[in-house]
Amino acid sequence: xxxxxxxxxxxxxxxxxxxxxxxxxxxxxxxxxxxxxxxxxxxxxxxxxxxxxxxxxxxxxxxxxxxxxxxxxxxxxxxxxxxxxxxxxxxxxxxxxxxxxxxxxxxxxxxxxxxxxxxxxxxxxxxxxxxxxxxxxxxxxxxxxxxxxxxxxxxxxxx
Amino acid sequence: xxxxxxxxxxxxxxxxxxxxxxxxxxxxxxxxxxxxxxxxxxxxxxxxxxxxxxxxxxxxxxxxxxxxxxxxxxxxxxxxxxxxxxxxxxxxxxxxxxxxxxxxxxxxxxxxxxxxxxxxxxxxxxxxxxxxxxxxxxxxxxxxxxxxxxxxxxxxxxxxxxxxxxxxxxxxxxxxxxxxxxxxxxxxxxxxxxxxxxxxxxxxxxxxxxxxxxxxxxxxxxxxxxxxxxxxxxxxxxxxxxxxxxxxxxxxxxxxxxxxxxxxxxxxxxxxxxxxxxxxxxxxxxxxxxxxxxxxxxxxxxxxxxxxxxxxxxxxxxxxxxxxxxxxxxxxxxxxxxxxxxxxxxxxxxxxxxxxxxxxxxxxxxxxxxxxxxxxxxxxxxxxxxxxxxxxxxxxxxxxxxxxxxxxxxxxxxxxxxxxxxxxxxxxxxxxxxxxxxxxxxxxxxxxxxxxxxxxxxxxxxxxxxxxxxxxxxxxxxxxxxxxxxxxxxxxxxxxxxxxxxxxxxx
Numbered sequence: 271x272x273x274x275x276x277x278x279x280x281x282x283x284x285x286x287x288x289x290x291x292x293x294x295x296x297x298x299x300x301x302x303x304x305x306x307x308x309x310x311x312x313x314x315x316x317x318x319x320x321x322x323x324x325x326x327x328x329x330x331x332x333x334x335x336x337x338x339x340x341x342x343x344x345x346x347x348x349x350x351x352x353x354x355x356x357x358x359x360x361x362x363x364x365x366x367x368x369x370x371x372x373x374x375x376x377x378x379x380x381x382x383x384x385x386x387x388x389x390x391x392x393x394x395x396x397x398x399x400x401x402x403x404x405x406x407x408x409x410x411x412x413x414x415x416x417x418x419x420x421x422x423x424x425x426x427x428x429x
Numbered sequence: 430x431x432x433x434x435x436x437x438x439x440x441x442x443x444x445x446x447x448x449x450x451x452x453x454x455x456x457x458x459x460x461x462x463x464x465x466x467x468x469x470x471x472x473x474x475x476x477x478x479x480x481x482x483x484x485x486x487x488x489x490x491x492x493x494x495x496x497x498x499x500x501x502x503x504x505x506x507x508x509x510x511x512x513x514x515x516x517x518x519x520x521x522x523x524x525x526x527x528x529x530x531x532x533x534x535x536x537x538x539x540x541x542x543x544x545x546x547x548x549x550x551x552x553x554x555x556x557x558x559x560x561x562x563x564x565x566x567x568x569x570x571x572x573x574x575x576x577x578x579x580x581x582x583x584x585x586x587x588x589x590x591x592x593x594x595x596x597x598x599x600x601x602x603x604x605x606x607x608x609x610x611x612x613x614x615x616x617x618x619x620x621x622x623x624x625x626x627x628x629x630x631x632x633x634x635x636x637x638x639x640x641x642x643x644x645x646x647x648x649x650x651x652x653x654x655x656x657x658x659x660x661x662x663x664x665x666x667x668x669x670x671x672x673x674x675x676x677x678x679x680x681x682x683x684x685x686x687x688x689x690x691x692x693x694x695x696x697x698x699x700x701x702x703x704x705x706x707x708x709x710x711x712x713x714x715x716x717x718x719x720x721x722x723x724x725x726x727x728x729x730x731x732x733x734x735x736x737x738x739x740x741x742x743x744x745x746x747x748x749x750x751x752x753x754x755x756x757x758x759x760x761x762x763x764x765x766x767x768x769x770x771x772x773x774x775x776x777x778x779x780x781x782x783x784x785x786x787x788x789x790x791x792x793x794x795x796x797x798x799x800x801x802x803x804x805x806x807x808x809x810x811x812x813x814x815x816x817x818x819x820x821x822x823x824x825x826x827x828x829x830x831x832x833x834x835x836x837x838x839x840x841x842x843x844x845x846x847x848x849x850x851x852x853x854x855x856x857x858x859x860x861x862x863x864x865x866x867x868x869x870x871x872x873x874x875x876x877x878x879x880x881x882x883x884x885x886x887x888x889x890x891x892x893x894x895x896x897x898x899x900x901x902x903x904x905x906x907x908x909x910x911x912x913x914x915x916x917x918x919x920x921x922x923x924x925x926x927x928x929x930x931x932x933x934x935x936x
Contacts, residue, residue, distance in 0.1 A: 276595075279864045283598060290605070290620055300615040305889055307612035307619055310882040314608065318601035325594050347651040355650050356856065359643075359831060363852050366835070367845050379828040386653060386824035405829050409836060417481035419840040 277329035280322045287319035354385050370424030375406035434556055437791030441799055446489050449482060450796050453490030454803040455811075457497025462513045462815050463826065464505045468498030468706070469762040470645060473638050474830060476766060477837040484774040485789055489796035491767050492750070496548060496800035497807070498763075499706060499742045503540035503735075504815050507533055516706025516742040519714035523727065523734030530730050534672045539732050540739040541808050542677050543688070545801050547740025550692040551699075551747030552798045559783065559790075562700075562755035566780035571888035572898050576907035578877045578884070581758070583911035584701065586870045587918030599866045603874020604881070606631055613883055626846065634769045635838040635850040636875060641762065642834045643855030644862045646827050653823060681736055687717055688740050695741030699748020699761075706742040706761070713741030743801075750797060754782055754790060758877065762869070765876045773841070 273281075294315060299306035362378035369377070380402035389395045413419040423429065441447065453475060460471030472494045479487030502517030507524035520540055527536040569577070586596030609620045610630020621628050681688060691713040698709035717737035718727045727734050749764045757779030759765040771778050776786065783790040808815070838851040858868060888897065899905045 275864065279866075280598075283602075293620060297617060297619060300617070303614050303886070303890065304893055305886055307615055307617040310885060311605070311608040311619060314601055314604045318598060318605065321594055321598045321601060325592075325598065328594060348653055349651065351650050351653060352647045352859070355647060355827070356859075359852065359855070362835070363845075363848055366839075366848065375832055379832060382828040382831070383824050386650065386827060387822065401825060401829075405832055409832060413477065413836060413840065417478060419477065419480060419836070420843055421836070422839065422845065 273326075274329050274332070276332075277326050280325035280329060284319055284322035284326065287315045287322060291315040291319060351386065355382060358382050358385060366422050368424055368426045370427050370429045371421035372406050372410055373424060373427060373429060374422075375409070376402045378402075379405045430556070430560070433787055433791045434794060437788070437795035438798065440788070441485070441489060441792055441795040445483065446486050446792070446796070447799070449479075449486045449490035450493045450800060451803050451807075453493025454497035454800050455493075455807050457494035457499075458501035458804060458807050458811075458815065459497075460494065460514075461498035461501025461517070462504040463821060464509060464511050464513055466826070466830070467514045467645065468495060468502075468516060469766065470642055470830065471498050472763050472766045473642055473837060474833045476634070476638075476770060477833065477840045479770055480773065480840050484771070484776060485792040485796075487770055487774065488767065488789070488793055491763075491770060492746075492793060492796040493800045493803065495746050495749075495763050495767075496743065496797065497804050499548075499746055500541060500544040500739070500804055500808070501815070502742075503544070503739055504537060507536040507540065508816065514706075516710055516745070517738065518707050519710040519738035520735055522714065522738075523729070523731045526728065527730030527732070527735070532672075532730070535677065535732075536730070536735060537812075538672065538674065538677045539680065539735045541805065542674070543681055543691075543736040543739040544743040545805055546681060546688055547692045547695065548743035548746065548801045549798065550689065550740075551696055551744035552794070552801075554696050554744075555747040555751055555797060556794050559751045559754050559794075562751060563780045563783055566756050569780070569903070570901070571884040571891065572901050572904040573907065575881060575884040575888060576898060576904040576911070577756070578758070578881045580907045580911040580914070581701075581877065582870065582873055583914045585873050587914045592865070593915070593918045593922055595866050596870045599861070599868070600870040600874040602861070602866075603871040603876075604878045606636060606875055607878025608882070613879060614886055626849070631850055631854070632841060632847055633772075633875065634766070634841060635847040636854045637762075637765065637769065637872060638834050638837055639851040639854030640858030640861075640868060640871065640875075642830065643851075644858035644868060646830060647855075647859045648862060649823055650827065680732055684733065684736070687720070687733055687736055690716060690720070691737040691740040692744040695744030696748040696751075698741075699745035699750075700752050701748075706745045709741045709745040709748075710738045713737040747797060750793065753778055754793070755780060757782065758880070762872050765872060768876070 291312060294308035294311040297306060297308035297311075299308075358378065358381050361381075362374055365374040365377065368374075380398060383398050383401065389398050410421060413421055441450065456475055457468065457471055460466050460474070461468060472491055475490055475494050479490055482490070498514055499516050502512055502514035503520045503524060505511055505513030506517050506520040507528045510521060510525040512518045512521050517540075524536045524540060527533075527539075582600045586600050587593060607630070609627055611618055611628075618628060694713040694716055695706075695709040698712060699706075714727075714734055714737050717733050718724050721727065721731075721733055723731065723733075749759070749761050753759050753764045753768060757768075757777070759768050768778055776782075776789065834851065835848055838847040839845065841847050861871070862868065889895075897904070898908060
């Protein structure tokens with residue numbers, strides 16, 4: 271009997287539910303309300319804990335397919351690209367209040383485009399830069415000038 | 430009522446409403462026709478543009494996106510053999526074979542016209558049935574609302590194809606997100622761990638955008654290496670053959686029962702909380718096949734399949750709008766975003782919405798009706814552009830969509846906190862998808878969480894007897910239906926498993 275991905279996910283969710291369930295019992299009760307602030311979360315968390323425990327059980331009782339057989343049906347996935355994309359989005363979110371919307375957006379759109387499909391020729395690089403600058407400028411003008419949404423200014427650049 | 434509708438139509442026909450409606454419909458058609466971009470994603474992209482607009486203008490733009498997106502999806506279905514948006518999934522079954530048989534124009538325009546007629550038939554129900562539905566909703570007490578929400582969640586979790594358990598856990602995660610922050614009765618902080626960041630709870634829209642948009646974009650990026658080009662049999666960039674719009678319409682109206690029934694199926698699926706266009710498209714297709722005199726032709730380019738799927742997914746929009754306007758609960762993820770936009774503008778949706786905001790309510794009806802001619806006009810004028818748009822690369826699309834997601838989160842209250850929440854839940858959404866947890870139940874839990882708690886506590890404060898949830902007739906029936914829905918899902922799952930076990934010896 272071995273534990274699979276569902277079982278591990280179930281165990282993590284079970285642990286989270288139980289920790290928060292204990293926390294919900296520690297919430298203070300209110301004098302005028304018949305049920306305290308922990309009443310509803312306790313119901314949700316008990317339900318989640320029970321369902322997570324069942325998921326672990328279901329996973330433990332399930333037979334595992336041979337690894338080789340599973341590998342033949344799983345399509346190839348580019349998880350490296352997803353990790354890079356998340357890293358670029360993370361950097362954008364960090365840089366946004368430091369560089370300001372316009373500069374950070376140009377860098378973000380350019381970097382993500384390059385990561386997703388690296389340009390090979392000077393023309394492709396020009397198109398990439400044009401899309402990056404265009405996205406930043408068009409969204410800036412529409413939101414700031416016409417929709418009166420104040421976009422982040424850079425703490426480092428003041429821009 | 431007709432006076433109010435006429436007033437609404439005249440009102441929305443003004444430039445300040447017509448322009449956002451037209452722009453929204455255009456973006457909806459384009460977004461719908463891009464494979465991998467759903468209508469929800471398109472409406473999320475449009476959301477920040479509506480913050481600064483008049484409430485009706487913003488809602489008109491979103492209604493346009495919804496109608497346009499429901500139709501736009503068929504272009505990718507017919508030319509690429511993959512649905513542009515999940516709402517068009519069943520159009521692929523016959524649209525692509527018909528296009529490959531040398532009739533891409535007939536396939537696309539059958540779909541467009543069926544969308545128009547299905548949508549306009551749905552408008553009749555929207556205009557005349559929303560009021561009576563709201564009157565029924567007025568009879569609802571907290572017990573009935575609580576039970577209705579439980580039914581909605583049970584149905585969505587039950588519809589999960591992979592695992593009912595995962596659907597239920599996903600619902601619970603959605604509900605759990607809503608309890609973080611101050612409780613709605615006594616403002617006692619819950620699960621904040623002393624952090625100011627989550628002291629006020631997680632704002633709804635950044636969580637929704639993060640979970641939905643990131644999970645979808647990142648899942649698409651995984652496949653980039655394998656599918657940089659178009660599918661092998663793609664017809665992208667093809668020139669449409671000469672055909673007659675009149676003939677296409679005659680073909681549709683030669684089968685009035687099919688059109689009417691597909692519309693009704695779409696409408697009912699739309700009214701049921703949180704079940705989206707994909708279910709209506711598939712269900713109407715299935716019904717059309719069952720009632721057809723030539724079921725053997727389905728899947729080989731049969732016009733009935735296209736008509737049923739497209740009429741149904743546009744009628745589904747009217748059903749979803751009915752639910753949000755009569756009950757104040759979203760019919761699907763798109764109307765959830767609309768509900769969020771209404772909240773930003775200080776509009777309370779629910780049974781009193783129509784009587785308290787008649788201009789807005791009839792304005793939404795009018796926007797829905799006028800979105801159809803707008804959509805038709807856009808399709809007629811810009812079809813060559815739309816035939817090319819299906820081949821836009823993800824490398825260009827993803828950064829632009831993500832920028833708009835970030836702006837949408839930031840512009841909610843002009844703080845970076847919402848952007849951090851967006852990123853956090855982007856990661857959570859992606860991880861959940863990779864672990865096989867469906868997102869639809871989570872989003873429903875997220876949408877209904879606050880309301881469930883408020884109605885539960887309100888019911889107990891009114892009368893602490895918990896049996897009232899079962900003994901009040903409407904509440905009892907709704908809870909019974911919820912249990913039946915879960916039991917049915919378990920039965921279907923077991924039956925499927927048995928069938929798999931029985932089939933195994935054949936291999």
